[in-house]
Amino acid sequence: MSAGAPVPIAPQGAPADVSRLSLNTATTKAWTLREAVDGAARAGLPAVGLWRDRVAEAGLREAARIVADAGLRVSSLCRGGFLTAADDAGIAAALQDNRAAIVEAATLGTHELVFVVGGLPAASAPGGGALPYPSRADRTARHPLADPARDLVATRRRVADRIADLVPFAAEHDVRIVLEPLHPVFAADRAVISTLGQALDLAAPFPADVVGVVVDTYHVWWDPDLERQIARAGAERRIASYQVCDWILPLAADPLLSRGYMGDGYVDFATITRWVTAAGYLGDVEVEIFNQEVWDTPGDQVVATVAARYARHVQPHLAPSPQG
Amino acid sequence: MSAGAPVPIAPQGAPADVSRLSLNTATTKAWTLREAVDGAARAGLPAVGLWRDRVAEAGLREAARIVADAGLRVSSLCRGGFLTAADDAGIAAALQDNRAAIVEAATLGTHELVFVVGGLPAASAPGGGALPYPSRADRTARHPLADPARDLVATRRRVADRIADLVPFAAEHDVRIVLEPLHPVFAADRAVISTLGQALDLAAPFPADVVGVVVDTYHVWWDPDLERQIARAGAERRIASYQVCDWILPLAADPLLSRGYMGDGYVDFATITRWVTAAGYLGDVEVEIFNQEVWDTPGDQVVATVAARYARHVQPHLAPSPQG
Numbered sequence: 164m165s166a167g168a169p170v171p172i173a174p175q176g177a178p179a180d181v182s183r184l185s186l187n188t189a190t191t192k193a194w195t196l197r198e199a200v201d202g203a204a205r206a207g208l209p210a211v212g213l214w215r216d217r218v219a220e221a222g223l224r225e226a227a228r229i230v231a232d233a234g235l236r237v238s239s240l241c242r243g244g245f246l247t248a249a250d251d252a253g254i255a256a257a258l259q260d261n262r263a264a265i266v267e268a269a270t271l272g273t274h275e276l277v278f279v280v281g282g283l284p285a286a287s288a289p290g291g292g293a294l295p296y297p298s299r300a301d302r303t304a305r306h307p308l309a310d311p312a313r314d315l316v317a318t319r320r321r322v323a324d325r326i327a328d329l330v331p332f333a334a335e336h337d338v339r340i341v342l343e344p345l346h347p348v349f350a351a352d353r354a355v356i357s358t359l360g361q362a363l364d365l366a367a368p369f370p371a372d373v374v375g376v377v378v379d380t381y382h383v384w385w386d387p388d389l390e391r392q393i394a395r396a397g398a399e400r401r402i403a404s405y406q407v408c409d410w411i412l413p414l415a416a417d418p419l420l421s422r423g424y425m426g427d428g429y430v431d432f433a434t435i436t437r438w439v440t441a442a443g444y445l446g447d448v449e450v451e452i453f454n455q456e457v458w459d460t461p462g463d464q465v466v467a468t469v470a471a472r473y474a475r476h477v478q479p480h481l482a483p484s485p486q487g
Numbered sequence: 488m489s490a491g492a493p494v495p496i497a498p499q500g501a502p503a504d505v506s507r508l509s510l511n512t513a514t515t516k517a518w519t520l521r522e523a524v525d526g527a528a529r530a531g532l533p534a535v536g537l538w539r540d541r542v543a544e545a546g547l548r549e550a551a552r553i554v555a556d557a558g559l560r561v562s563s564l565c566r567g568g569f570l571t572a573a574d575d576a577g578i579a580a581a582l583q584d585n586r587a588a589i590v591e592a593a594t595l596g597t598h599e600l601v602f603v604v605g606g607l608p609a610a611s612a613p614g615g616g617a618l619p620y621p622s623r624a625d626r627t628a629r630h631p632l633a634d635p636a637r638d639l640v641a642t643r644r645r646v647a648d649r650i651a652d653l654v655p656f657a658a659e660h661d662v663r664i665v666l667e668p669l670h671p672v673f674a675a676d677r678a679v680i681s682t683l684g685q686a687l688d689l690a691a692p693f694p695a696d697v698v699g700v701v702v703d704t705y706h707v708w709w710d711p712d713l714e715r716q717i718a719r720a721g722a723e724r725r726i727a728s729y730q731v732c733d734w735i736l737p738l739a740a741d742p743l744l745s746r747g748y749m750g751d752g753y754v755d756f757a758t759i760t761r762w763v764t765a766a767g768y769l770g771d772v773e774v775e776i777f778n779q780e781v782w783d784t785p786g787d788q789v790v791a792t793v794a795a796r797y798a799r800h801v802q803p804h805l806a807p808s809p810q811g
Contacts, residue, residue, distance in 0.1 A: 283753055285753055286736070286753065309755045309757045309758045310755065310757065313753055313754065313755040314755055314758065315708070315709070315755055315758075316714075316755075316758065319711065346671060346672070347670060347671045347672070347709040347710075348670070348671070348672045348738070348742075350708075350709035351709075351734060351736055351752075351753040352736060356711075357709050357710070357711055358710075358711060358712075360711075360712075361711040361712075364711075384639070384674075385639070385671040385674035385675075385681050386671075386681070386682075387643065387680075387681055387682060387684075387685040387688075388682075388684075388685075390640075410675060412610070412675055412676055413740075413741075414672070414738065414742060416737075416740065417737075418672075418738060428675075429607055429609055429610065429637055429675040430637065431633045431634065431637040431638055431639055431640075433633045433634065434633045434638065434639075434640065
């Protein structure tokens with residue numbers, strides 16, 4: 164584990180403690196995996212969060228070697244998931260892809276595989292949400308059943324079933340399935356897990372070192388039950404990752420790209436970070452920002468801004484690191 | 488109470504039971520209050536939901552007369568709220584405006600005054616969210632306190648305080664403060680009440696006929712705790728209004744305008760309507776659609792589409808009406 168060199172923070176010039184700061188490769192999208200690893204190392208960061216696309220480009224074993232040679236740790240791998248298919252072929256494909264992701268995480272030396280679980284069938288149908296209306300006969304025949312393509316309860320039940328399917332394989336490979344609640348703005352099309360409490364309920368049947376959760380400020384900041392659920396996640400030892408970025412307005416045309424640097428939006432990082440600290444979390448803090456403007460900025464400048472904002476808004480509210 | 492004449496529904500031509508369907512004037516934005524009342528009456532609808540801007544244009548007593556003369560009921564008045572100010576002047580202004588809204592509701596003969604409670608102070612600051620960063624000295628001085636402009640916990644506490652302030656006045660006027668949980672996409676800038684459970688917690692200290700909640704499918708459809716909270720709302724006799732419209736994608740540039748006709752998006756109306764029915768709700772069902780395309784459509788055509796979609800997606804899942 165590399166403690167990392169101090170990074171000067173404008174304007175005070177005081178060195179930042181980045182010993183728990185991890186650069187997620189999605190933040191520096193224009194960089195290859197090697198460039199991101201080198202950039203993180205140059206800035207003194209001890210860890211990177213990897214996306215599977217960058218790993219695939221580099222080749223799995225080569226990616227593992229690049230990270231190890233740089234002396235960094237892999238805080239998490241993004242992402243498994245998309246578990247909501249209702250048909251046999253779709254289920255089989257999802258299980259196969261997620262088993263591959265589990266092997267990739269193990270090979271990269273990370274315990275934490277983040278899962279974005281997928282949306283409603285209606286959102287993945289050809290033509291998006293514009294499904295044909297059921298005929299009156301269909302509706303009457305099904306009454307009072309829900310339209311299966313929009314049946315959120317059944318879709319969530321399938322996610323629970325797929326997690327159960329994958330748990331033994333994950334446990335064999337010492338990889339944790341890390342459930343990510345996504346902001347409810349993504350409930351239709353990306354993730355039917357919408358709250359931390361729901362993620363913990365889904366994790367509950369399984370051991371804490373096989374199914375965990377991620378606390379991503381962008382997705383959970385609004386939740387009136389957040390303090391209680393973070394405490395619960397800590398007590399259950401399921402917090403696998405703490406990810407930070409800000410909720411900015413107006414939303415980008417694609418809300419997926421509407422994340423900002425910490426301090427640019429509405430998230431109360433002091434409070435949420437203190438809750439995560441009080442819950443006993445001592446792991447890495449990943450910064451994962453999807454934002455076209457950030458992506459258009461030179462990588463080193465992005466990393467410097469990330470480190471400065473982390474030092475200002477997040478790090479002061481973490482527990483003192485074991486290194487002192 | 489007018490039961491309403493049947494409306495022919497294409498393509499089957501079967502008459503629709505619209506005896507509980509209420510047209511919210513926000514759906515036919517181009518219409519004056521009189522035009523909306525006339526349009527609802529022409530379509531056989533028994534009720535309208537009114538916005539205060541349309542009432543103000545018509546004049547309060549004239550508005551009450553127009554609705555009464557048409558034999559319609561007012562299912563709700565929108566809206567009070569915006570209770571999150573932290574300064575004395577802002578608090579006084581909010582209380583004054585809400586007392587006026589309570590008087591308006593009583594004058595219009597509706598028991599239900601819908602409250603949209605307002606967002607974070609950071610979102611109403613000049614320049615929107617682009618507040619200046621606190622200086623390092625400020626931050627250190629406040630540590631570990633949150634930035635007050637982004638302190639969601641404190642903002643929510645102020646909402647509870649303002650509700651308590653308004654309850655006696657509302658009770659005197661036989662008007663119910665109806666708390667509306669808004670979709671979390673609006674948590675920063677429009678409403679810090681984000682779930683039905685949170686709304687019920689805020690209502691809990693007060694009698695059910697003075698503080699209630701609205702179930703608006705657009706805002707709550709994603710909630711994994713929805714079935715339980717609707718049942719709780721029914722058991723506590725706090726469901727003051729059931730509002731229906733759809734969650735459509737992609738989001739409009741202004742997410743406020745991203746609502747659709749029932750059936751055009753992702754909401755499972757059958758399931759949610761059955762939960763509301765099981766909770767014992769027997770009141771009006773309001774259709775409130777903010778959508779530029781709908782607003783650009785002739786009002787009578789909008790009302791016909793609303794009635795048709797209601798008949799197809801909502802009405803079959805309601806309890807049989809007392810009339811038969």
